[in-house]
Amino acid sequence: MIFSVEMIYILMGIIVLGCSIYILTDRTNSRRLTTGIFYLIYSITLMFGNLIPPFYIGLMVIVMVLIIAGGGLRKSDHIEESIEVKEQRRQRLGGRLFIPAILIPVLTLIGSKLLGGVTIGGRALLDPSNVTMVALGLACIIAIVTAMAMTRGTPGAAVKESRRLLESIGWAVLLPQLLATLGTIYTNAGVGKVVSNGVTAIIPEGSLFLIVVIFCLGMALFTMIMGNAFAAFPVMAAGIGIPFLITQFDANPNHIAAISMFAGYCGTLMTPMAANFNIVPAALLDLKDKNHVIKVQVPTALFVLVFNIILMYVLVSLKV
Amino acid sequence: MVLIGVVLIMAGFLFRINSAVVVTISALVTGMIAGIPIIEIITQFGEAFTTNRYMSILIVTLPVIGLLEKNGLQQQASRIVSKIKAITVGRVLTMYLLIREVGAALGLNSLGGHPQTVRPLIAPMAEGAAETKYGKLPEKEQQEIRAHAAAADNIGLFFGEDIFVAVGAILLMNGFFEQNDIPADPIAMALWGIPTAIFAFIVHAIRLRLFDKKLNKRLGSSGK
Structure with a gap:
């Protein structure tokens, strides 16, 4: 292929590497050494993840987590530019400022839909293993160049601004990757099997309504613990969905699937484990309370969860 | 027994310990309880971390957003x-x-x-x-x-x-x-x-x- 996912990871690594160099030389940060090393290690795992043996990547991740645990990751003091300065710059570009931001989703969409299957000289243009990701990466490159040209910004300025944002996200930037990793270890250790055995033991036989309630609540709760509805579905479907709902009550698997995944998503809305959705945005938006987004989402999640339980019960009992 | 890892996660939340730390400890402990050798756990850990790099894709958007915010x-x-x-x-x-x-x-x-x-x-x-x-x-x-x-x-x-x-x-x-x-x-x-x-x-x-x-x-x- 011409553009591979690895190239996008290398680009991500270069951005983080640039940030780490700025941090290492920043005297305003009292922990510039450990903070800089944290981002340096992270950039290496992004760039060379496929070349370095996994054991060493594992060790590097553990070192990063140790830096977090030891309080070695500290934000630098960024001098926020005054609103007046930004206002002056704003007047120069005005509405055109949105162009690079809008380019990202638009180009990603065009790229993944139109260029997805394109081959040039027998080679796929975009990595077929993850077309969307490559398209997003390329869209960002075009948007970065556009933004630099419009704002007369240098690559150095782009990295400096990235560093400001990256530091405001802080350790939360690692969490999504760590959680997915946890899921893999759980699977290898057989956690899913144990849970489904336990659920099977306590399930009240014969009561369709209770089974539906436990199934949907189980999806939501398991998702809250794991931070990921994808991990919850195989466990709950194997433990309850197939043996009870489908085999015993003759439920339609398509209904079960659609509704149970949404029940899981209700859990996603209520857990800090879904860091990408709930914790990272709180950091990005400078919220004082890291759980503020979750608190806002809980009422909607609970209403929708109840709706899912009722809908599933009605559909199964009516045998639609 | 392998559920101790899940319990650890919940305990970590209750005591407000940094989630990145809790998740890592839970993964290592769960692997050890399941009898996976420590070198193998760390290897699996590194392998999964690499496979899931796409989760951090937001990093590529930072230069664009940063520059625009500055302006x-x-x-x-x-x-x-x-x-x-x-x-x-x-x-x-x-x-x-x-x-x-x-x-x-x-x-x-x-x-x-x-x-x-x-x-x-x-x-x-x-x-x-x-x-x-x-x-x-x-x-x-x-x-x-x-x-x-x-x-x-x-x-x-x-x-x-x-x-x-x-x-x-x-x-x-x-x-x-x-x-x-x-x-x-x-x-x-x-x-x-x-x-x-x-x-x-x-x-x-x-x-x-x-x-x-x-x-x-x-x-x-x-x-x-």
Whole structure:
């Protein structure tokens, strides 16, 4: 292929590497050494993840987590530019400022839909293993160049601004990757099997309504613990969905699937484990309370969860 | 016994220990209890970390957003909204919720997102709407508006995306049923998501209306 996912990871690594160099030389940060090393290690795992043996990547991740645990990751003091300065710059570009931001989703969409299957000289243009990701990466490159040209910004300025944002996200930037990793270890250790055995033991036989309630609540709760509805579905479907709902009550698997995944998503809305959705945005938006987004989402999640339980019960009992 | 790892995660939350640390400890302990040799656990750990690098894709968007913010993106967004009369926080966010949910249902997941859209666009627009109406915002209300902006993005995305057939969740469930010799149809799965998607939109739109009323009550409806 011409553009591979690895190239996008290398680009991500270069951005983080640039940030780490700025941090290492920043005297305003009292922990510039450990903070800089944290981002340096992270950039290496992004760039060379496929070349370095996994054991060493594992060790590097553990070192990063140790830096977090030891309080070695500290934000630098960024001098926020005054609103007046930004206002002056704003007047120069005005509405055109949105162009690079809008380019990202638009180009990603065009790229993944139109260029997805394109081959040039027998080679796929975009990595077929993850077309969307490559398209997003390329869209960002075009948007970065556009933004630099419009704002007369240098690559150095782009990295400096990235560093400001990256530091405001802080350790939360690692969490999504760590959680997915946890899921893999759980699977290898057989956690899913144990849970489904336990659920099977306590399930009240014969009561369709209770089974539906436990199934949907189980999806939501398991998702809250794991931070990921994808991990919850195989466990709950194997433990309850197939043996009870489908085999015993003759439920339609398509209904079960659609509704149970949404029940899981209700859990996603209520857990800090879904860091990408709930914790990272709180950091990005400078919220004082890291759980503020979750608190806002809980009422909607609970209403929708109840709706899912009722809908599933009605559909199964009516045998639609 | 392997459930100790899950218990550790919950304990970590209760005692407010850094989540990155809790997750790592839970993974290592779970692996050890399951009898996997430590070198093998660390290897699996590194391997999964590498496979899941795509989870951190937001890093590529940072230079663009950073540069635009430096040049007054947020100021521009609030300016546009402040020009529109009679627009409220609730209406801005309901509009975004609708666009996000319909977009996701059509497979346009990249239409929104926290670093790409909420931070540079939606949150400043909502804040701008409130500022036009009530003048300078107290910190409490400003924080609440921002949290609502992030929530609208999540709720729109989650309850929209499963209506699109080629999305990971649908493919995962279809694959799971196939493995268990149960006939399933991804298109039907996607369509049966629609009732919940509509319900979620209605509930959240009502809550956003109530949020507008709450702001009115706290900050005065007359404003400027």
